[in-house]
Amino acid sequence: MDNRFKLTRLVRTQTSEIYLIWDGEKRVGQVDLHYAHDTIHATVVFETDLTVAEEEELLGQVDDDIVTSYLPRFDREDFVAHVFRGEEISRYTDCTGAMDDELEEDDDE
Secondary structure, three states: OOOOEEEEEEEEOOOEEEEEEEEOOEEEEEEEEEEEOOEEEEEEEEOOOOOHHHHHHHHHHHHHHHHHHHOOHHHOOEEEEEEEEOOOOOOOOOOOOHHHHHHHHHHHO
């Protein structure tokens, strides 16, 4: 079965990962995973409205494709996900000029 959502990893550490969530060409959210021994915690922020069935499908995909590869269901105590609805309003960085470059690009549009 093909997965509806595409998960693109942004960051990976020894104890956490961050993924962007895509539905086709549209970014629909982000999931932050934190591995705390035998419990995995997730924070999911949707940028668009999804049905409960779509949310469950996505969480199942995250569990199957990512979490289970870290710690299989039979080895872990729990997988806890907190789901939010929000939007990215800005991005900050310490990189010199990065925000200025983005602002210039936005002004050109």
